[in-house]
Amino acid sequence: MTTDPMTTDRQSADRWAIMELKHRYVRGVDLRDWDGVAATLAPEMTASYRPDLVTEGAEALVAELRSRLDEHRITVHQLGHPSIEIDGDRATATWTMSDRTICTDIGYVVEGASVSHDTYRRDPDRGWLVTAIRYDRFCETTVSFQDMPSFDVRATPYQMLDLP
Numbered sequence: 001m002t003t004d005p006m007t008t009d010r011q012s013a014d015r016w017a018i019m020e021l022k023h024r025y026v027r028g029v030d031l032r033d034w035d036g037v038a039a040t041l042a043p044e045m046t047a048s049y050r051p052d053l054v055t056e057g058a059e060a061l062v063a064e065l066r067s068r069l070d071e072h073r074i075t076v077h078q079l080g081h082p083s084i085e086i087d088g089d090r091a092t093a094t095w096t097m098s099d100r101t102i103c104t105d106i107g108y109v110v111e112g113a114s115v116s117h118d119t120y121r122r123d124p125d126r127g128w129l130v131t132a133i134r135y136d137r138f139c140e141t142t143v144s145f146q147d148m149p150s151f152d153v154r155a156t157p158y159q160m161l162d163l164p
Helices: 005-031 034-038 058-068 157-161
Strands: 041-050 053-056 073-087 090-103 108-123 127-144
Touching: 005 034, 005 073, 005 090, 005 108, 005 127, 034 058, 041 058, 053 058
Parallel strands: 041 127
Antiparallel strands: 041 053, 073 090, 090 108, 108 127
């Protein structure tokens, strides 16, 4: 059986575009680039980060993230092991994700691991967009700053954006 090179090239390009999209999304969250986050989302998107935290619509999600991730929350997200299935102008992906949230106001660090299940659609003008994100959290730890006596936070995302 031979593979059509045009189909293979298109599928490869779509996979790379979807990987880049997801990375732009998490990088935008970590850097508080809300316009950048919004640029990755379809207007009708749904996010389910926990069973009790489901948000409908891109504008609502950006507003929710903006309100929850203020100057007292420093986040770092890392993605890996994407499994991407493309069917024309629709796609699904599963990612492993680890995250860390440093809560400077209450003195805690929260670390977790999740599997992210995403769906995407190709927009004729904007390219690939996220239409749904669902996290299945399988591990979470919380550590108090008091338990880490040498822990020191030197910069927030807002201060880092001003660095040369």
